[in-house]
Amino acid sequence: MTAPGGPQVDSARPGEQGGGAGPAASLAAPGTMLEVRHETVYRYDSPVLLAHHRAHLHPLEDGYQRLVAHTLEIEPAPGFRRDGIDALGNAHTHFSLAQPHSELRVCAASVLQVSPRFDVLQPNAGPAWDALARSLRYVAGATLEPAVEFLAPSPYVPRLPELRVYALPSFPPGCPVAAGALHLMQRLHADFRYDSLSTQVDTPLAHAFAQRRGVCQDFAHLLIGCLRMLGLPARYVSGYLLTQPPDAAQGGAPMLGADASHAWVQVWCPGTPGVPQGTGTAGVPQGTGTAGVPQGTRALRTAGWLSLDPTNNLVPHTGHVRVALGRDYGDVTPLRGVIRGGGRHRLAVAVHTRVVPPPPDPAASVARSLHEP
16 A cells, blocks of 8 residues: 655755755765865863863765765864774764863865665555564564664654654555655655754754754654654664755855755665665775774665655755764764863854865865865
């Protein structure tokens, strides 16, 4: 049985995008080269005497997203820095500063080649959602399916019975997983309003659901919560969204600083035509590579996972850059830390994503990006 209706694939309604201003444009051509610059600046009223931070700013790599070059610049230079892999397989960086500082600047720049993943998606095929959910229930002695790691509640996505009630109309008995998930995304996009001032990072999910508004983080958490309440694995994706100004077609300048880090969802749809299957994985380079990440990294399984962007009501194409995957926002926060001192602080974040021609020297392109105003 198929779910009624369905969103446009790789398109969004005018005026709606992850940052809340201007049209969405996940519309780059196949194999598009993208450059991303993400700068975070903390300014403190009094010196910070000691700081420990963790960053998730290194994009993932797989057959559909190739990292050409990446740099991470930290000012002041940390006394300790370690690049590694977290428990979920994402690249992350730990760094510490023991010298007094009144400002912290962290700037990540990446060049990537992104290819379409879901161009031949057939959502009305594939397993029925209710059969899939039954197959994932615990049975003593049975083989564990790794996807169930993203079925349990998590700190930002608790179990809320009202989410199951909301989701069920999109999942009649026998409905294919992908068809139901697409229909649910369409409804959520229509029923909830993007409002950049409506929630904070720690706003409870029940509050966002009750007020029917939020930001991309809330849209992602709501869709994840709905799917999990039906027994379907779903995970949080942090990354970037390619956006264009309204006058881009007339040669308008890129919207510098107008972009923001973005969030969307992946739902597990094994056996669905058009969703990469097999043994695909994502992670970081298995050798030293441009980021200097050591060998022996754990890779994230990508086979069977369908990406959905509920903020924009679309299936991501080549304008979405994946940085990290987790149970919710708390697993993949771009930059977090603990400090001693500092008093009150002011935070400024600027993200710029743009299409670029393939650079003859990718490392030089990233270096230029880091120092552009």
